[in-house]
Amino acid sequence: MTTPLLRQSWTMSAVLINMFGQGLVLSYPSSLLPALNQPDSPIKVDLHTSSWLGSIVGVAGIPGFLISSLLMDLYGRKTTHGLVILPAVVGWLMIYYSTDITVLMIGRFLCGISSAATVSLGAIVMGEYTSPKYRGVFLYLKNASVCMGAMFMHIISRFLHWRTISLVAMSPLLIALGIIYTWPESPAWLLSKQKYNRSEKAFFWLRGNCEESRREITETIKAQKERMAKPKLQLTYSEEISDFFKKFTKKDFVKPAIIMVLATVVLEMSGRHIFPAYLLYIMAEITGESSQSFYYTLGSDVIITASALFASAFVNVADDDDEEANSKMINE
Template sequence: MDNAFLKQTWIVSGVLLTMMEVGTFLGFTTCLLPALKDPDSPIKATLEESSWIAASFSLAWIPGFLSSSYYMDRFGRKMGFILDIIPGALGLIVMYFSTNVACLLAARVLQGITAGSTTILGAIVIGEYSSPVHRGMFLNLKTAALYVGSTLVHILGYYFHWRTVAAITLIPYLIVFAMVCTWPESPSWLASNKRFDKSRIVFYRLRGKTEQSEKELTEMIDAQQERQQIEELSIYQSLVQFCQKFGKRDFVMPVLNYLFAAILLETTGRHIFPAYAVQIISEISGNTGSIYYTFALDIIVAVSATFSSYLIKIMKRRTLLFTTGFAAVVVLKAACGYLYLASKDLIPNAPRVPLSLFALYFAIVNFACAPIPLALVGEIFPLEHRAAGTTIAGILISVTSIVTLKTTPLLLETFKVYGTFTILGIVMAISLVFLYFMLPETKDRTLQEIEYFFNHGKFREDEVRNRNNDKELVQMIP
């Protein structure tokens, strides 16, 4: 096997193990919140407090994104990742020793900081350390790892007390810390800091020395050499510089793309289902064997997310996204329609029918609609704007996630499962339409080629082809 591929896989494995841990954070409320309702629970939480325990996790993503943006620019990707995982480990310790709701909220905030920061920085690490041919597969595996973590915590929560679950899920952090310590620094970060010789050494170590890798390295270094050396700026100057980015096409267009990508990501139910799986399945199944249905759906989602990494390797991103996206909307509407008609006694209520449709929906939606928006973070932002762009992307994810997680209990109580997912499906379809007209194809493209697209509105070879066609037309005119 290619030695460069093995080195890339080792680095990506550290990111994936971290994403699995983030999945356990997302799914932790399924074992925590029901336990707090137990009459014998030493910690009591009202419905409002319970909703904040779930939503505070997403609220904490914002400081996570901001801190990660600073760390990865200031200290590099390696040290930034180490600093990002520390709050999550502290959160699990605080969770284990919690004696009241305030402690639980603090623990969830610490976990949210790590979830937000590592989700974004993890995509950057994969994008910068891996070759274009493997990048899509690796980025998609992030989603699969997240669902594996969610499945794991659902299983652990069924057999163990939530404090024990918190202690068990601390173990992966120790492994991740050891793995990250072995990483080299990102060649892109080294190049952006004008350390070109070191960047070449690390780049060839990670990618091997081929014609394609030499071309990618040359383009990256040339682009960074053209940039002026950035001096230390005051807070005011940094703010002015950040605001000026909104006047640059190569910053605004990726941000607009990611706005709809973030909305799409949340409306698929990616964060809603792990957090409220038992409640959703209980309503559909009538509380009959709901935990086993939850496990089954967990496994289906994890397997489909893993399989999507193969699909993303053989299919174009846009083809996969829009084919599966609109198909998922149709299946979701069918499931909601069945539940609505059954609730009005217009058709027999057979729980296996909507559960099967939801299983099919989550399988389809995890082929592309959930993983691709997260993968885009590591692809669409130019190196010059990567820290600011990923911060904006992170805030967009956080805000949309807070809105969905905070409103889901109210939506489920008011509109039931069928009404809640009908609303999500409509917004999901609108997001897909906007992305259809805005999102470029990034499969097998280098980060430099994607940056060129957002600067000029087309890829370099398309521009050359159009120029040649124009010349041919001119020559044909007598």
């Protein structure tokens, strides 16, 4: 009989494998652009076009975030996670069969949609499918998986053609799709749709049918029923719009928003998306030795990945210390 941790790990493996695939998406320009700049390349690019091939993934992130936000509320976490991976599968196929820059650009755009959509959705899935004890570790492993994907891309770029790499990069997405098929739907989403029996069944499958789990899901269902039983205020159309925008002025929105903006600024200023795509170029410019830039890049990838893995282990130790301290306070 499988344990709750094993079931949660199996479920999260789809997210982590998919994140590995998104690391390949981010780092693909390090393989693609040098090949297209070769004199014998069948597809010619200039500096402007090369810049767009690298950055269009970020542009595609805007519709990607919006699409996942809408779909996850309408169709649930499981179905949405499978759907938003499909654009990247199509994108990699378009890149493999591309004969001009337009098809390449569309393929990269589709990969960018999936990348952004699954980044936000993956974090929500981890929050709803895992127990608080393991949640922090899985969230940090999500970042480590992206770093591993970037490192793997830089390694295979030295040995494989860019078309072959597009097929290799599609493989993790197909594996993730297969695992997602075995998921139950999110208990939290089922609960929001008032599907209480299915929510309870999915919750027990993920967290185990122990006394603590039964108490938690019973209290959650009770709170949801009480919330749904409250009469809804009948508002006019203008009042609904006004009420919607008022939410953006509340402290429980403003404070997390400021924290997220600052964290994102620090992340981007640290080269979160610049390094995976252009690290080979950066190292060649810094060292002045293009022939050795691969080894410098590999060294940087090892440091970045090791740091992400260290953070995953460290947050688990910190969570254990917090639980121990809380237990002592309760006992006292």
